[in-house]
Amino acid sequence: MTTTDIRSEKRGVLASALITLGRLGVSLFVPIVAFGILWAGFIFLRDSNASQAVIAIVAIIWGVGGVAMLFWVTDWLVNRAPLSVAKKLQPFVFVGPALAILAWYLFVPTMRSLYLSFFDAQSNNFVKLDNYIFAFTDAKMLESFVNNLMWIVLGTGGAVGFGLLIALMADRVKLEKVYKSLIFMPMAISFVGAGVIWRFVYAYKPAGEDQIGLLNAIVTLFGGEPQAWFTMAGWNNVFLIVILVWLQTGYAMVIISAALKGVPSSIIEAGRIDGASEIRIIRSIIIPFIASTLVTVSTTIVIISLKIFDIVFTMTNGNYGTEVIASMQYKQMFRFYHYGRGSAIAMVLVIAVIPVMWYNLRQFSKREGF
Amino acid sequence: MKKVVLVLLMVLLILPAAFAGGQADKPDTGKKTVNVFGAFVDEEQRRFEEAIKPFEERTGIDVIYEGSKDFETLISVRVEGGNPPDIAGLPQPGLMTNFASQGKLVPMWDSLLETVNTNYAPVWKDLGSYNGVPYGVFHRVNAKSFVWYPKKAWAREGYEVPTTWDEMIALMDKMVANGHTPWSIGIEAGGATGWVGTDWVEDVMLRIAGPEVYDKWVNHEIPFNAPEVKEAFEIIGKIWLNPKYVYGGTNTILTQSYTDSPRTMFDNPPKSWMHRQGNFVTTFLSEDVQNNLEEELGVFPLPGIDDEFGIPVLGGGDQFVVFNDRPEVREFMEFLATWESGELWAKAGGAIFPYLNQDLSAYENDIERSLAEALVNAKVFRFDASDLMPGQVGAGSFWTGIVDWVNGKPLNTMLNDVERSWPK
Numbered sequence: 183m184t185t186t187d188i189r190s191e192k193r194g195v196l197a198s199a200l201i202t203l204g205r206l207g208v209s210l211f212v213p214i215v216a217f218g219i220l221w222a223g224f225i226f227l228r229d230s231n232a233s234q235a236v237i238a239i240v241a242i243i244w245g246v247g248g249v250a251m252l253f254w255v256t257d258w259l260v261n262r263a264p265l266s267v268a269k270k271l272q273p274f275v276f277v278g279p280a281l282a283i284l285a286w287y288l289f290v291p292t293m294r295s296l297y298l299s300f301f302d303a304q305s306n307n308f309v310k311l312d313n314y315i316f317a318f319t320d321a322k323m324l325e326s327f328v329n330n331l332m333w334i335v336l337g338t339g340g341a342v343g344f345g346l347l348i349a350l351m352a353d354r355v356k357l358e359k360v361y362k363s364l365i366f367m368p369m370a371i372s373f374v375g376a377g378v379i380w381r382f383v384y385a386y387k388p389a390g391e392d393q394i395g396l397l398n399a400i401v402t403l404f405g406g407e408p409q410a411w412f413t414m415a416g417w418n419n420v421f422l423i424v425i426l427v428w429l430q431t432g433y434a435m436v437i438i439s440a441a442l443k444g445v446p447s448s449i450i451e452a453g454r455i456d457g458a459s460e461i462r463i464i465r466s467i468i469i470p471f472i473a474s475t476l477v478t479v480s481t482t483i484v485i486i487s488l489k490i491f492d493i494v495f496t497m498t499n500g501n502y503g504t505e506v507i508a509s510m511q512y513k514q515m516f517r518f519y520h521y522g523r524g525s526a527i528a529m530v531l532v533i534a535v536i537p538v539m540w541y542n543l544r545q546f547s548k549r550e551g552f
Numbered sequence: 553m554k555k556v557v558l559v560l561l562m563v564l565l566i567l568p569a570a571f572a573g574g575q576a577d578k579p580d581t582g583k584k585t586v587n588v589f590g591a592f593v594d595e596e597q598r599r600f601e602e603a604i605k606p607f608e609e610r611t612g613i614d615v616i617y618e619g620s621k622d623f624e625t626l627i628s629v630r631v632e633g634g635n636p637p638d639i640a641g642l643p644q645p646g647l648m649t650n651f652a653s654q655g656k657l658v659p660m661w662d663s664l665l666e667t668v669n670t671n672y673a674p675v676w677k678d679l680g681s682y683n684g685v686p687y688g689v690f691h692r693v694n695a696k697s698f699v700w701y702p703k704k705a706w707a708r709e710g711y712e713v714p715t716t717w718d719e720m721i722a723l724m725d726k727m728v729a730n731g732h733t734p735w736s737i738g739i740e741a742g743g744a745t746g747w748v749g750t751d752w753v754e755d756v757m758l759r760i761a762g763p764e765v766y767d768k769w770v771n772h773e774i775p776f777n778a779p780e781v782k783e784a785f786e787i788i789g790k791i792w793l794n795p796k797y798v799y800g801g802t803n804t805i806l807t808q809s810y811t812d813s814p815r816t817m818f819d820n821p822p823k824s825w826m827h828r829q830g831n832f833v834t835t836f837l838s839e840d841v842q843n844n845l846e847e848e849l850g851v852f853p854l855p856g857i858d859d860e861f862g863i864p865v866l867g868g869g870d871q872f873v874v875f876n877d878r879p880e881v882r883e884f885m886e887f888l889a890t891w892e893s894g895e896l897w898a899k900a901g902g903a904i905f906p907y908l909n910q911d912l913s914a915y916e917n918d919i920e921r922s923l924a925e926a927l928v929n930a931k932v933f934r935f936d937a938s939d940l941m942p943g944q945v946g947a948g949s950f951w952t953g954i955v956d957w958v959n960g961k962p963l964n965t966m967l968n969d970v971e972r973s974w975p976k
Binding site for chain 1: 799
């Protein structure tokens, strides 16, 4: 043992300590600088009076560059860590931002709604379950539960039923693509747009005047009395649901049709050779084969029916007994400013959607998509 | 790599659009600006901007008006989000009390209060007050207790303006005997369907029960299903629910939009002969009629029923309230409280003003002049009750109650439902 050995060892400890310190310093320094740059960009965008062009350019660089920088810095930081830790952290560098955004825009608002649903109109006083009692006892609320059930049964049944029927028939005719495109087209129309279109179908003028509504024009052509379709209690819901079916049949058809193509023709052939009728083949071979697709499509449309709002809002506004849960929520929230009741109704809707959503997702992952 | 470049390019294309929207609102530096947010748009917005030009020229202050049809939703969002306009024109007093109770509004300062006291009847200051503290300044207002008729057709048939309710019923029967349908009524108004009906109920309430009972009804000191209210509905029901009296019967009342319904008076021959609506009805009429308004359109106040209460006037209006206290904002508010701010709009037409010291000769036509006169001279003026009631009722169960009642729901059931919906 010589003194030089000890000295070099000492220097080694010192050096490695310095290196660790330096690494730590850099690890802290880099994120701080990155954050500083982002913050400066934010402040500039918020307060600057520069010309719009300059601000737009800075915004682009800040937005795109900021995302890239955030990713690069986090990735770099994670790679500083020991391999075993880095391996565990790495996935979060990729999904982290998505999770954070989801939490901020979805989870936090949901929790806030839950919190607000226990308070009064102005969110000042705790009212226990009053808002939920309202949600399950108010006459208009009960009306909207019944109507929503109607939307689910008739809307989903109609869209999936017609979708299946058309998919089966289109499979057997020439010009399949043309028919399918025509049926699919309404999918490109927004719900509000569809509402505007269908207002003209259902428009009503008193007897003796020119009927600008398609349906009443047909009725009067055959000598009937013009009808005010929207005011016919019970039936008016059906008239509204027709619009949803019109919009969603195309979606159901396209996906069911894709599943139909996956049914092995050898089995169908075998069925035919065994002398099964076409109906029997559909019932016993095709339907079981595409059952999981049918479930996925149905649950998707059930969710759409549960949160249906736009059609009711543009056509009847919930009048004449057509109220649905979502329109009640809108009214409580934005017309009556009763945040408690609005939030409680929103929570009821969330709770109603969750099981369907869960089932839908489970089907999804089982089938690995469509 | 190509894909990455493509995605980046798309981001580049989309981002400026997203940011440009936010930047447009930014005021230029150097010039003093006042941001006003209100519910009126299009032509009304243009006339408002025209009317405040003298102020901008005199003071050099730039007043930026922004109007939205979704005003009532947006103003709450903006105030909640900590981004209120300097001044907002609130169409419903309920919004004012809402914001005032949250401490968001700047109360009237002494000099403004003085101007308001001299220029307005006391009822307007009360309508703009919360807990005795005045906040709101009224500008353009509307008066609703009027019946409109096609002048030329009436002259041809020899119909005369009724001065009492009984005379009006007699006239209606005469019209029916002549094969005419007296009334055109349409209550369809999208999200606000039913409000036309609430105006009728309020007008009749004022006529049979008087302003004091009316105020009690508004403040829920008498229940919504009180006998007076029921009586008012029954009086209206005698007209509304009788298919001989109303063009198209109840189905047309429900489905005809309130903007379309006055037009049937000007068909040839007229499909209807009378229409009850506020002063703003003129904007719904066809261009032909609008161009010859004074020859084509006649108007009389909805007759009184009980002599004790005379001919009350029902109305409403936007009140301007202050969110941000700055000298230029104060200056503009004081301008709004003077007749000068309304004069140019009165000349352009389509508005009446409540100022006591206004120059009636400024109004563009005789019709608006006579309405403004009726408004300033009315012994009883009351604000639209549905705008004063809590939103649950005034913009909710009262509206839907009217719709349900016209659609066949028994009167008692409907009144009890509305009463039950009144927030505790």
